[in-house]
Amino acid sequence: MREGVSVVPIPATREAQRSRGFDHGASLAQAVAEYLHAPCARLLEPPCAKDQRELTRGERFANMEAAFSLQGVDCDFHIRNVILVDDVFTTGATLFAAAATLRAAGVEHVRCATFARVY
Known part of the structure; x- marks a missing residue:
């Protein structure tokens, strides 16, 4: 694994x-x-969003907009490469929102891994 990946x-x-x-x-x-x-690295606070199971694709993206914030990150933040892990990929709204939060903090490369795909 390439050095510097969390x-x-x-x-x-x-x-x-x-x-x-x-x-x-x-x-x-x-x-x-x-x-x-x-x-x-547990960088993300639990999301401030409602349960998404009954939401449409558009509602999921709106629900996850700005749902994440960083936890325990100070001004010396230096993680640049991340593998973001989630259990299920449905619309991608959660992964997009989390990745955007990480990129805003200075993470340069975000790759995603999930364990199930729901259509």
Whole structure:
């Protein structure tokens, strides 16, 4: 794996974390990071958005607009290459919003990995 790549999970909403008792996305990202011998960096706060399961494609993109913020990042932020990990790809709204937040913070290259695709 190229040096300087960090694996970043899409965090579950706080409600989903409470319901499940854990953050399944963080668990997936940690497994990917271990496999790649790369650090796992929890850079994103849980999204401020409503559940998307019943939303249309357009509603999902609107729902995720500005839904993410960074956590624990200071002015010495230096991560430039990220593999963004999510469990399911439906419309891409979540990945687009998270990637935009990371790019705004200075991440140069964002690649995405998901484990399922819903049509």
